[in-house]
Amino acid sequence: MARERPPVRAPEGTAPAREAAGKPPFERLVTAHGPMVFRVVRAVLGPADADDAWSETFLAALRAYPGLPADANTEAWLVTIAHRKAVDVLRGNARRPTPVDAVPERPARTGRPDDGDPDLWRALAALPERQRQAVAYHYLAGLPYREIAALTGGSTDAARRAASDGMKTLRRTYPPPTEER
Amino acid sequence: MITHDPDTARLVSALAASGGAGTDPATAARLHARLVADAGDAGLLDVAYRTLDTPAGSLLLAATEQGLVTVAYAVQDHAAVLQRLADRVSPRVLRAPGRLDTAARQLDEYFAGRRRAFDLPLDWRLSKGFRREVLAHLPRIAYGSTESYAQVAEAAGSPRAVRAVGTACATNPLPVVVPCHRVVRSDGSHGQYVGGVAVKDLLLGMEAAA
Numbered sequence: 001m002a003r004e005r006p007p008v009r010a011p012e013g014t015a016p017a018r019e020a021a022g023k024p025p026f027e028r029l030v031t032a033h034g035p036m037v038f039r040v041v042r043a044v045l046g047p048a049d050a051d052d053a054w055s056e057t058f059l060a061a062l063r064a065y066p067g068l069p070a071d072a073n074t075e076a077w078l079v080t081i082a083h084r085k086a087v088d089v090l091r092g093n094a095r096r097p098t099p100v101d102a103v104p105e106r107p108a109r110t111g112r113p114d115d116g117d118p119d120l121w122r123a124l125a126a127l128p129e130r131q132r133q134a135v136a137y138h139y140l141a142g143l144p145y146r147e148i149a150a151l152t153g154g155s156t157d158a159a160r161r162a163a164s165d166g167m168k169t170l171r172r173t174y175p176p177p178t179e180e181r
Numbered sequence: 182m183i184t185h186d187p188d189t190a191r192l193v194s195a196l197a198a199s200g201g202a203g204t205d206p207a208t209a210a211r212l213h214a215r216l217v218a219d220a221g222d223a224g225l226l227d228v229a230y231r232t233l234d235t236p237a238g239s240l241l242l243a244a245t246e247q248g249l250v251t252v253a254y255a256v257q258d259h260a261a262v263l264q265r266l267a268d269r270v271s272p273r274v275l276r277a278p279g280r281l282d283t284a285a286r287q288l289d290e291y292f293a294g295r296r297r298a299f300d301l302p303l304d305w306r307l308s309k310g311f312r313r314e315v316l317a318h319l320p321r322i323a324y325g326s327t328e329s330y331a332q333v334a335e336a337a338g339s340p341r342a343v344r345a346v347g348t349a350c351a352t353n354p355l356p357v358v359v360p361c362h363r364v365v366r367s368d369g370s371h372g373q374y375v376g377g378v379a380v381k382d383l384l385l386g387m388e389a390a391a
Contacts, residue, residue, distance in 0.1 A: 025228075025267040025274030030216065034209065043196050054212055059219045065272055120195055139193045170192050 022070045026062055033075050034058070036141060037082050043136040044086045046121045053089050057082040079141045083133070083151050090129065123174040130154075131166030138163045217277040227271035230263065231278035233285050235292045236387075237380045240357070242281045242288075245270060248302030249284050252355050254376035269307060288357065294391045297324035299358045307354040311342065315349035322363040325388040329367040351375055357384070 037057055042050035060081050068077065124132055133152050137143045138159075143151075148159040220226040228250070230243040241259040243251040243266055250270065253262040267274050278285070283301060290296035298320070308316055315337045322328050328336070330346045337346065350361035356375050362384045366372045374381035 023267060023272045025263045026272055027230075027263070027275050030213065030275070034212065038208065038212065039197050051212065051215070055215050055219060058212075058216050059223065059225070062216075062220055062225050062273055062275075063223070117195065124196075136196070139189075140196055167189060167192060171188055174192065174195065176188075176191055 023065070023068070026065055029061070029065075029074050029078065030058060033078050036075070037078050039140045040079060040136045041082050041086050043124055043140055044083075044132055045089055046125055049089050049093070053082065053085045056085045056088075060085065075141070076143060076147060079137060079143060080151060083137070086133075120174055123170055126173060127166050127169060128162075130162045131169070134159050134162035135166040135170070139167075213276070217275055217279070220273075220275060221277070221280075225273055226275055226277055226280070227273035228266050229275060229277035229280035230266075231276060231281045231285065232259065233281075233288055235288065237292070237357070237376060237383055240288065242284050243274075244280050244284065245304045245306075247304040247306075249281075249355060249358060250304040250307060252357055254356065254380065256377055257375065284358075291357070292387075294387065297391075301358065303355060303358070308349075308352070311337070311339065311345055312349035312352060314338070315346050316353055316355070316359050316361070319353075319359050319361055319363065322360060324360075325391065327363045327365045327385065330364055330372070331367055333364050347373070363388075 034054075038050060038054050041053035041057065045053055057078065061078055064081075068074070124135075127135070130152060134145075134148055137148045137151065138145065145159040145163070146156045148163075149156045152159065152162075217226065217229075224246075226246075228243055228245055230241060230251075233240045233242055238255045239259070240255075241251065241253040241257075241262055242249065243253075243263075251262060251266060253259060263274060287296055287299050287301060291299070305313055305316075315333060318333060318336050321336075330343045330350075331340070334340050334342045334346045339345070346364065350364050351373065353359055353361040353375055356362070362374055362376075362381045364372075365385075371378060371381050371385060
């Protein structure tokens with residue numbers, strides 16, 4: 001019916017369309033998983049560095065997205081990238097001369113209302129890094145301990161222990177609001 | 182999902198939404214705007230899109246770095262159209278209204294009766310071969326006038342390819358801007374339209390009245 005001829009000027013795509021077939025538009029990943037990634041990096045890094053880590057995570061993901069297999073678990077993939085970006089930020093902060101114990105004295109450093117609860121960030125910041133990561137990846141990203149171990153190193157049991165120890169400490173250091181009544 | 186004792190649930194809920202926010206619209210908008218800006222700077226914004234409310238319903242507009250690549254009516258299912266862009270152009274698709282400011286303004290002017298022709302860079306990559314030759318002819322049909330499928334076939338150099346002209350119009354990736362609504366049946370009736378017959382009537386009626 002349609003009389004197809006060779007294109008007059010072949011309009012070639014910019015991306016390898018065959019490889020990418022069936023993959024959702026990247027916007028769908030931002031909508032579906034952006035809030036989760038933000039909660040994770042905010043728990044691991046605190047509110048001041050969360051925006052930077054989130055932005056670097058999604059820019060890196062956008063760059064790599066055309067090469068991602070169509071059947072990949074995009075949620076776990078994003079957490080993996082977020083983990084690496086958060087580690088970069090933590091290493092960068094460790095080299096800075098600013099004393100860490102000065103940070104909790106300045107609630108809502110960025111002046112944004114959603115920076116939330118300084119008590120919680122203080123309690124999280126006091127946890128060892130591994131525990132903070134295990135708590136965030138398990139309870140906020142929903143990753144199984146086996147996958148957390150693959151990210152952070154160590155055994156599955158060690159990841160489970162780190163999350164459990166972290167939550168145990170948080171129950172003590174971040175008391176329920178009812179105590180204020 | 183993971184189930185928790187009440188105390189763990191309290192902690193998880195605090196982590197997820199401290200201060201009752203953290204995933205609120207303002208945060209999401211701030212992060213999204215920064216991603217779009219960073220992606221543009223890095224040359225990673227392969228397909229930008231937005232929607233535009235018009236008298237013909239919500240239009241999806243999408244552009245590559247070369248130009249406007251898709252205009253789609255709501256009846257075409259915007260999610261399906263975005264998926265096709267991801268498959269055929271690039272999966273690096275982001276809602277990024279900035280790149281479509283000029284297109285949106287010109288469409289607003291058109292629907293307000295203040296614009297008779299579009300002056301936009303177009304990316305023709307979703308239309309190939311004879312269909313593309315047909316579509317390339319359509320902007321030469323003046324605002325407010327029409328041509329028959331047979332006349333368009335002749336103008337495209339294949340007078341007997343009348344049905345192929347119909348197919349070209351039905352698969353026009355840039356309706357409104359590339360005016361396939363100005364192609365009608367030889368008896369003067371409006372015929373089919375990618376946005377539905379009612380929208381074709383609306384556009385032709387609007388152009389005739391202007």
